[in-house]
Amino acid sequence: MTEFLQQKASDKMIMILKAPGQASANQDYFIYCQFADRGPYVFERFYQMPGKRSVLFSVLNLVARKQTLADLTLQDLVDHVNSELDDNISSYYQEVKDMTAAGFLYEEDGQARYFDLATGETAPNKAFAEILFDKPAKYSLQYFLTKKIPVNVKDTIAAGQPVTADTLQKAIDRGDGDLLDFDLIKELVAAGKADPNEAGKMRRTVIAAKSEKRRSHEAPIESLLIDYRKKAAEGKFEHVSFRGAVEEQLIATLTSHLHPNALLVGEAGVGKTAIVEDLALSLYEKRAPEKYLLGDAHIFELPIANLVSGSGMVGMLEKKVNDVIAFASKSENNVILFIDEIHQLFNRQAEGKIAEILKPALARGDLHVIGATTTQEVKDLANNPAFKRRFTQIKVPEFTDEETLALLKEKAPALTGKGKVEIPEAVFPKVVHLSSQMARVLGTHQPDAAITVLDQAITRAKILVDVAEDGDVPCIVDQAILDQVAKTILGSPAKMDLSTIKKCQKLFDQELIGQKAAKDSILKMLKSQALGLEKADKPRSFLFAGPSGTGKTEAAKLLAKGLFGDERKMVYINMTEYSIRGTITRLLGSPRGYIGSDSKQPLPLDSLKTSPCQIVLLDEFEKGSEEVQRVFMQALDEGYIRDAMDDYIDFSHAIVIATTNAGIEEMSEPTVGFGGPQIFGQKEISQILARHLPIELVNRFEDVVMFQPITQDEYRQILALNYGHLVEQAAVNRPDLSIVPKQMDADDPFIKKLAANFDPLKNARPAKRTVKAAMEEKMLEQYGAETIDLSA
Numbered sequence: 102m103t104e105f106l107q108q109k110a111s112d113k114m115i116m117i118l119k120a121p122g123q124a125s126a127n128q129d130y131f132i133y134c135q136f137a138d139r140g141p142y143v144f145e146r147f148y149q150m151p152g153k154r155s156v157l158f159s160v161l162n163l164v165a166r167k168q169t170l171a172d173l174t175l176q177d178l179v180d181h182v183n184s185e186l187d188d189n190i191s192s193y194y195q196e197v198k199d200m201t202a203a204g205f206l207y208e209e210d211g212q213a214r215y216f217d218l219a220t221g222e223t224a225p226n227k228a229f230a231e232i233l234f235d236k237p238a239k240y241s242l243q244y245f246l247t248k249k250i251p252v253n254v255k256d257t258i259a260a261g262q263p264v265t266a267d268t269l270q271k272a273i274d275r276g277d278g279d280l281l282d283f284d285l286i287k288e289l290v291a292a293g294k295a296d297p298n299e300a301g302k303m304r305r306t307v308i309a310a311k312s313e314k315r316r317s318h319e320a321p322i323e324s325l326l327i328d329y330r331k332k333a334a335e336g337k338f339e340h341v342s343f344r345g346a347v348e349e350q351l352i353a354t355l356t357s358h359l360h361p362n363a364l365l366v367g368e369a370g371v372g373k374t375a376i377v378e379d380l381a382l383s384l385y386e387k388r389a390p391e392k393y394l395l396g397d398a399h400i401f402e403l404p405i406a407n408l409v410s411g412s413g414m415v416g417m418l419e420k421k422v423n424d425v426i427a428f429a430s431k432s433e434n435n436v437i438l439f440i441d442e443i444h445q446l447f448n449r450q451a452e453g454k455i456a457e458i459l460k461p462a463l464a465r466g467d468l469h470v471i472g473a474t475t476t477q478e479v480k481d482l483a484n485n486p487a488f489k490r491r492f493t494q495i496k497v498p499e500f501t502d503e504e505t506l507a508l509l510k511e512k513a514p515a516l517t518g519k520g521k522v523e524i525p526e527a528v529f530p531k532v533v534h535l536s537s538q539m540a541r542v543l544g545t546h547q548p549d550a551a552i553t554v555l556d557q558a559i560t561r562a563k564i565l566v567d568v569a570e571d572g573d574v575p576c577i578v579d580q581a582i583l584d585q586v587a588k589t590i591l592g593s594p595a596k597m598d599l600s601t602i603k604k605c606q607k608l609f610d611q612e613l614i615g616q617k618a619a620k621d622s623i624l625k626m627l628k629s630q631a632l633g634l635e636k637a638d639k640p641r642s643f644l645f646a647g648p649s650g651t652g653k654t655e656a657a658k659l660l661a662k663g664l665f666g667d668e669r670k671m672v673y674i675n676m677t678e679y680s681i682r683g684t685i686t687r688l689l690g691s692p693r694g695y696i697g698s699d700s701k702q703p704l705p706l707d708s709l710k711t712s713p714c715q716i717v718l719l720d721e722f723e724k725g726s727e728e729v730q731r732v733f734m735q736a737l738d739e740g741y742i743r744d745a746m747d748d749y750i751d752f753s754h755a756i757v758i759a760t761t762n763a764g765i766e767e768m769s770e771p772t773v774g775f776g777g778p779q780i781f782g783q784k785e786i787s788q789i790l791a792r793h794l795p796i797e798l799v800n801r802f803e804d805v806v807m808f809q810p811i812t813q814d815e816y817r818q819i820l821a822l823n824y825g826h827l828v829e830q831a832a833v834n835r836p837d838l839s840i841v842p843k844q845m846d847a848d849d850p851f852i853k854k855l856a857a858n859f860d861p862l863k864n865a866r867p868a869k870r871t872v873k874a875a876m877e878e879k880m881l882e883q884y885g886a887e888t889i890d891l892s893a
Contacts, residue, residue, distance in 0.1 A: 111385075116257065123854070128154070139676065141462045145459075149339075159248070160586050161478060162667065170206065173760050177717055179500070195256075196279045205390040210512050216629075230831075240292030240294075240402050241546050244292075245288075245289075245292070245294065248285075250280050250281070250285055251269075251275065251277035251278055251280050251281065252272075252275075252277070253267070253268065253271055253272050253275065253277075254693050258294050262302075263294065263296055263299075264289050264294050264299075265295070265296070265299050265302075266299055266302040266303045266305075266306045266482070266609055269281055269303055269306050270306055271306065271308070271737045273310045276571055278307075278310040278311070281307050281310070282307065283304060283307065286300055286303045286304060286307070287300075289623040291489065291647035306708075316777070320648075321482070322424050322425065322428045322490055323407065325403070325404075325407045325421060325424075325425060325789060326401040326402065326403055326407075326425070327401060327402040327404065328399075328401055328440075329377070329378065329381035329399075329400040329401065329402060329439070330381060330384070330385050330399055330400065330752050331774070332378075332381070333378075333381050333384075333385035333386075334384075334385060335383045338378040338379070338381060338382040339378075339379075339382070340379050340382060340383075341372060341375045341376065341378075341379045342504070342507065342508060342511065343500065343504045343507075343508070344372065344375075344379065344497075345378050347365075347376055347495060348376060348380060349499055349851030350495050351363050351365070351376065351378075351380065351471070351495060352395060353395055353838050354493045354495065355395060355398075355469055355471070356395065356438060356467075357493070360490075360491060360492065360493045361469050362463060362464065362468070362469065362470040362471070362472070362491050362493065363470075363471045363492065363493055363495055364443070364471075364472045364473075364474065364479070364482075364489075364493065364494045364495065364844045365471065365472065365473040365474075365480050365495050365497050366473075366474060366475070366476055366494055366495065366496055366497065367475065367476065367496060367497030367498065367499070368475060368476055368499055368545075368546040368706055369389040369475050369544065369546060369549070370540075370543075370545030370546040370547070370548070370550060371497050371498065371499050371500065371546050371548075371551030372497065372500075372548065372549070373441075373473040373497050374441055374473060376497065377402075377473070380400065384397075384398055384399075384400065386435075389789035390642065395437075396435060397435055397438075398435050398437050398469075399434065399435055399437070400436075400437045400438075400439055400471075401436055401437070401438055402438075402439045402440075402441065403425060403428070403438050403439065403440050405440070405442070405446065405455065405744075406444050406488055408421050408422060408425075408455060418454060418455070419454065419458060422454075422455050422458045422459065423439070423458065426458070426459070426462045426467070426468065429467075429468055429469075430462065430467040430468060431760055432569035434467070437469045437470070437471060437472075438468060438469065438470045438471070439471045439472075439473070440470060440471070440472045440473070442473065442474065443472035443473060443474050443482070444474045444475075444478040444479065444481040444482060446459075446486060446488075447481045447482065447485060456485065459488075460487060460488050460491070463488070463491040463674045464491065468568075470492075471760075472492060475529050477747040478747075478839075479494075480747075487892065499546045500546075500548045501547075502533050502534075502537065502547070502548040504547075504548070505533050505536075505548045505551045506529055506530060506533050508546070508552075509529050509532060509551055509552070509555055509656060510529055512552060512555075513529075515556070516552075516556055516559050520561055521576065522559055522562045522576050522577075522578065523576070523577045523578070524559070524577075524578045525577060525578070525579070528558075528578050528580075528583070529555075529633075531580065531583055532554050532555050532558070532583065533547075533551050535554055535583055535586075535587055536550040536551040536553070536554040536555075537550070537551075537590065537636055537638075538638070538753065539554065539587065539590055539692045539755070541713075541740075541741055541749045541753065542590060542591060542713050542754070543590065553737065554583075554586055554590075555578075557590075558578045558582050558583055558586050558587070559578060561582050561585060561586060562576040562577070562582055563576070563577050565582075577815060591712075591713055591754055597630055597631040597664070598631060599631065601627075601631075601663065601664060602624065602627050602628055602631060604663045604822060604837070605623075605624065605627060605660060605663030605664060606624055607663075608623070608659045608662060608663045609623075609659060612655070612659055612822070613652050613655060613656055614652070614811070614818045614819045614865075615652075615809070615811055615812070615815040615818075616651065616656070616809065616814050617807055618653055618657065618809070619645075619652075619806045619807065619808050619809075620656075622804055622806045623643065623656065623804075623806060626641060626643070626804050627641075627664075628764055636781065637739045637754075638753050639738070639739070639740040639753055640717075640736065640737065640740060640752040640753060640754070640755045640756060640757045641756045641757070641803060641870050642737050642756070642757040642801070642802045642804075643680040643756070643757070643758045643759070643802060643803070643804050643805075643806050643870065644722070644758075644759050644760075644761065644790070644799065644802040644804070644805045644806065645657075645758060645759065645760045645761070645806050645808060646760075646762075646763070646786060646790060646805060646807050646808065647762075647805070647807055647808030647810075648762065648807065648808070648810050648862075648864055649762060649863070649864065649866055650796060650811075650863055650864030650865045650867075650868075651808035651810060651864050651865065652808055652809060652811075652865065652867030653722065653760040653808050653810065653816055654718065654760065656758075656762075656808075657671065657716050657718045657758045658671065658716075660716055660756065660758075661715070661716040662754070664714075664716075665715065665716075670712070670714070670715045670716065671715055671716040671717075671718055672705060672706060672708060672709065672715055672716070672717045672718065672755075673718050673720065674688075674705055674717070674718065674719050674720065675718060675720050675721065676719055676721050676722050676724050676725035677720075677721055677724045677727070678722075678723075679725045679726055679729040680725060680726055681726060682722050682726050682727075682728060683806050684726065684729065685707075685726070685728050685729050685732065686745070687704075688706065688729060688732065689704065689706075689732070689742075689743075689744040689745050690704055690744050690745035690746060692745045693745070693746070694760055698745065698746075704744065706742075706750050707743070708749075709750050709751060709752070709755065710748070710750060713751045713752075713753070713754040713755060714753065714754045714755065714812070715754070715755050715756075716758060717752065717755050717758070717762070718758050718759075718760070719733060719757070719758070719831055720760050720761065721760060721761065722759035722760060722761050722794075723761045723762070723794055724823035725761065727795075729800075730798055732797075733759075734797070734798055734801050736752040736757065737752075737757060737801040737802070738746055738749075738801065740752055741753065761790070761793075761794070763790055763794055786807050790805065808862060810864055811865055813856060813859045813881075814847070815865075816856055816859045816864075816865060816868065817847035817848075817852050817853065817856040818847045819865045819868045820852045820855050820856055820868050820871065820872055821844070821845045821846055821847050821849065821852050821873045823868050823869045823873075824844070824845050824852065824872050824876070825843070825844045825845070825849075827869075827872060827873060827876060828840050828843055828844075837887075838887070838889065839887060839888040839889070840880075840888075840889045840891060841889070841890050841891070841892070842891070842892055845892075849892070850892075851875070851891060851892060854875075855871050855872060855875055858871070876891060879891050
């Protein structure tokens with residue numbers, strides 16, 4: 102035996118030692134390590150009793166990561182154990198002297214073996230040999246010891262005892278329940294570490310533990326609510342002006358006996374939430390008459406998101422709502438619940454449950470609730486009349502310009518803060534005027550629109566102060582800053598100036614051949630708009646009438662380029678696509694509840710919501726169905742329309758141009774005798790159009806512009822113009838190719854030859870196609886040449 106030990110321990114050896122004289126159930130063990138002649142080391146005492154944590158597993162895992170005992174060094178063990186134990190490892194040496202060795206681990210022919218000193222037998226598959234030498238295998242002992250599971254479960258597995266529901270319950274009692282899951286139970290059963298008959302009981306143990314934890318970690322009722330009294334005490338609320346009548350009606354409703362629940366209804370941005378905040382502040386300050394009528398009422402906001410979040414388990418949502426009802430129903434709490442965006446209770450199934458749970462409490466009069474919603478979204482409540490009738494509706498009107506002006510002056514000091522920004526008195530009316538124009542674009546109303554514009558102007562001014570060389574000089578919010586804010590919001594300058602009109606005139610002169618009367622009429626309308634004599638709450642509008650190919654669409658593109666900097670700033674709508682009744686859904690979308698209402702497909706007018714400064718071109722307007730035509734009639738009358746989702750589409754910053762061929766035969770009839778077509782005045786044109794279009798529709802357009810048929814001389818000029826454009830495009834597409842001449846005039850033989858085929862009925866429609874075909878033919882004749890001479 103001595104020789105055997107010396108042979109096996111000649112290099113290194115780990116022995117398992119046990120203390121004599123102890124019952125086997127409470128057996129005390131040590132790890133004993135021998136490294137050649139450098140002496141023995143005892144690293145840690147461990148216990149056979151399940152549930153006791155030991156550094157044993159930490160040490161064995163370190164050894165296991167080395168894959169084999171031969172890879173282990175003494176320093177590895179010393180450093181590791183010293184980091185785990187409070188006392189130095191050498192203090193354990195004396196305890197080894199009286200210990201009896203149980204057996205030891207060694208390696209033979211690459212295989213881990215365990216020698217039992219009591220029996221003298223060796224075995225290759227003892228538990229500790231598996232830990233020390235075997236590579237990690239699925240569901241092996243090492244797998245479970247390295248897995249993140251409760252320590253007492255690891256101890257049970259290491260001791261060779263089956264894991265039971267009681268084992269898991271002990272882990273839960275120790276606070277390790279978070280480490281248990283159903284996958285672990287499956288693995289234990291698959292590895293033979295747990296009785297399959299215990300699997301169901303273990304699952305129920307885990308489920309009960311997790312449910313109990315959820316209940317213990319449920320947020321208190323106050324965490325579901327926002328305490329308005331607390332926020333008032335923190336100075337986060339302020340009183341609002343011009344809402345005395347609304348607040349009186351609100352207080353009267355809350356103190357009534359039949360329907361003590363108020364529903365504030367108003368457009369977005371009119372200050373519905375601010376009214377409730379003002380009431381909370383008044384109650385906190387104990388101001389009359391609120392204190393007298395409502396007593397010591399305590400307002401809490403109930404965010405719907407707080408109820409829905411974390412309520413995935415069955416019954417969780419119902420429990421939260423019932424807890425809120427119980428809290429708010431207690432007379433001693435004197436609670437008023439405020440539900441902002443109350444229409445959200447009817448948007449989805451989960452929120453619908455909340456309304457159904459609240460309904461009985463509202464019917465009994467147990468709750469005092471203030472709801473807030475918009476004039477459009479209040480329609481969602483109409484689908485649940487039993488819920489809606491529990492509320493008294495209070496309308497919250499939009500601020501007038503005078504009220505908005507006064508409110509801006511009140512809020513200006515708070516908005517400027519301590520920054521070096523000054524706001525002249527004359528700027529406030531300009532902010533009100535500008536914000537009124539952009540309210541629909543901002544998606545809000547007064548006073549929120551004006552506050553938003555002023556805040557952005559102040560922010561821009563502060564940026565200028567920061568970048569200025571002399572930071573001590575205050576920045577003044579002036580018209581230039583307001584213009585920059587408007588351009589940022591609208592994507593284009595809010596007003597038309599002389600330079601813009603001159604740019605349009607230059608483009609017309611260069612690109613639109615002939616049509617002098619039409620061009621003069623359009624420019625005159627732009628100049629009148631630049632005077633600013635009218636309130637800009639409606640779009641400028643033109644009805645371009647004339648034969649096909651006379652430049653109506655081209656004029657619209659040039660206007661887009663001149664006014665907004667890009668000819669693509671145009672919404673093009675071919676009205677022939679909307680000629681059948683019912684196709685309006687392709688323009689505005691499907692109403693809620695109808696097929697296609699949830700479609701994310703972009704609609705033709707969507708770009709106006711984000712970029713309102715555009716040309717809206719309604720091509721062949723007379724071919725659209727009557728219902729589609731009347732939609733645009735409203736746009737011309739009111740300056741906006743609503744889509745199927747009740748969202749605003751603002752036309753007030755756009756220019757609406759409709760083109761028509763209606764009555765063109767009458768306009769094109771030649772005069773008796775010699776000469777071309779007759780030249781009609783504005784009155785005659787309107788009369789002719791009225792015979793083909795509803796007169797009320799024609800009268801909606803500010804100006805009817807007649808585009809005359811073009812002459813052959815004008816056709817030659819258009820051909821020459823298209824030639825120049827095609828050469829420019831070829832230079833971009835083929836920079837390696839040179840085309841001469843770069844430009845041609847109307848008298849060039851090449852152009853004259855093409856103009857010989859002029860068709861008065863087609864006007865300039867085929868001009869570009871004709872030039873392109875002739876150029877391609879010439880270029881193919883000279884194919885391969887570096888320079889193409891089209892004059893040859």
